[in-house]
Amino acid sequence: MTLLALPGYAQLSEADEAALTELYRRGTPANTLRAWERDLAYVAAWKMAAFGQPLAWPEAEKVALRFILDHAQDLTDRPGPAQDVALELIAIGLRNALACPAPATLDRRIASWKAFHRMRNLASPFTSPLVQQARQKARRANARPRVPKSPKPVTRDILEALLSTCDDSNRGIRDRAMLMLAFASGGRRRSEVAGLNAEDIGRDDFKARGLLWIRLLETKTTRKDQAPRLPLKGRAARAVVHWLEVTGISQGPLFRPVSKGDRPLPRRLAPDALRTILRHRLRLAGLPEDFATPHGLRAGFLTQAALDGAPLAAAMKLSLHRSAVQAQKYYADVEISENPATDLLGD
Template sequence: MSPSRPSSRSHATKSKAITLPLPSYAQLSDADEAALSELFRKGTPANTLRAWERDLAYIAAWKMAVFGRPLTWPEEEAVALRFILQHAQDLTESPGPAQDAALELIAIGLRRELTAPAPATLDRRIASWQAFHRMRNLPSPFSAPLVSQARQKARRANARRRVAKSARPITRDVLTTLLATCDDSHRGIRDRAMLTLAFASGGRRRSEVTALNVEDITLSDFAEKGLVWLRLLETKTTRPGDAPRLPLKGPAARALVHWLEVTALKKGPLFRPVSKSDRPLPRRLAPDALRVILRHRLALAGLPQDYASPHGLRAGFLTQAALDGAPLAAAMKLSLHKSAIQAQKYYADVEITDNPATDLLGS
């Protein structure tokens, strides 16, 4: 995954941040640096690693197109500054080396258009670049004052209105409509269990749902309390060492137990493909399967297939929590948001006339 690593001795010659070579006793050995990289891999979610790889491929191709040289570690401040400046402007009507490089990236499928990428996209690519510097215990050029200032100005210059990840939140009423299309076939039972679990457990991401195993489900409290416990080994904000346990109640718990009963699954992937003959297959669903299932259910419900995306289940959970007057902190315990500011955006999107705080004096 990671690019070729130069020797420790060459680090000092390729960065303005280090003016004198470190003494040998202060340098990491090749084995130490390899162990450091492996530590990052083990402590980083698979989706994040894939994003880093894609971003690094883009960055490496960009530098080759602009400078005719591969990436160096640590990278030069001048290269980082040029990267920011070229991605902070619309290159549509700007012929020259920057446009030529962008066209080259478009030709090989790494860039879509000549307009400036969204600030969030630029921030993510820079964050990936910085992550590879941290992986090698090297200073990042993006911490230099001039580069940092240019990045802030680029972000302000290309600020865009926030666009929701899903066209609409899938609130309780919408979810009920989708569930009405689920029959008693294996496919219908699976889809009902997946959709209710994704919503009721805090608005789970599609990769988290498809990554679940039967062993992650605890049914010991179901007979007495109607409660199912769900263990998430790895999420975007948690690691295997602190895997959260989340409760499922009511229809979501019953739908999941029904799926386990009719399939008699004891171990392995929790949610699986269903054959045309309505037989559950032994392999795991693809990470993007929830998107396909959601589109199918939207079509059966008479709604456009682009009515909502899987993120609509996450947005719908928080939106419904706001509509029902649930405290933000309580909703975050299930959604596993680390940032109250991020979670609050869903509460802020609720129509103000529907806010339960407007009814404090009653009708």
């Protein structure tokens, strides 16, 4: 099911509907579009199973309320209509279990449903006081301890252990450059690293200052018209330039697959390639493959910034976090005995 399968926009011609749909496609990050389509498939299947009807635009308040109630409890030992619907969704592969979904999952599906209403300039039933209150109570009733996206942050010492496994083969040179860029440029997401092109690496200041400028055309928090330029200095900059020089890459994908014969291939790495590379390097460093995920590089950058006493605002300029509250969580995770503020008087 795709966004094109949605019912028609209110008071729009077929041509205008098609144009607006295409505009949303071009103006929305690919990851967001994929999440919308998954959520659309889920809510459409849920309503058909619960009410025997397709989605309506605007949706009825009673449907929104039922959706929240059905997803606000563990249905394992609760036979009834809600469990029957859940079992049907499990049978078609849209739900994993009868356990209560995480509040974040419910929030994301509701946010997607609301977005579909905004596309049609329609009021969402999730804005009604009764539904909002039910959603708030469900979130509090099913609150869970925060689970980090990576079991461990990849701080400087861990990163050094990973870099020590990178030899002078093309694969080793590539992995060294990828890991250092991902960490030192602010903890880049794996899709951001894989999406870089050679043209996105500005080298004008490299000879004089050892400085590269990285242009991120699109991130989770910025658009193409807001493409940030981020500095990359020192060893990390030299590692990226070394990769470019030994491979002769001047345009197209920056990081590419390397063949068994150690030859860079002319295509882009998969968006999830950094996960595979990180697991490989963790194993070579004598650490468990599940020690950290690619998000550990992002968490590690902010954690290391906290350990080194870098101001939160300075770290956020590189990490591109919009929310100080979100970024502050990494600072709060630093063991208090390691907080630089404990050494103000010295030994």
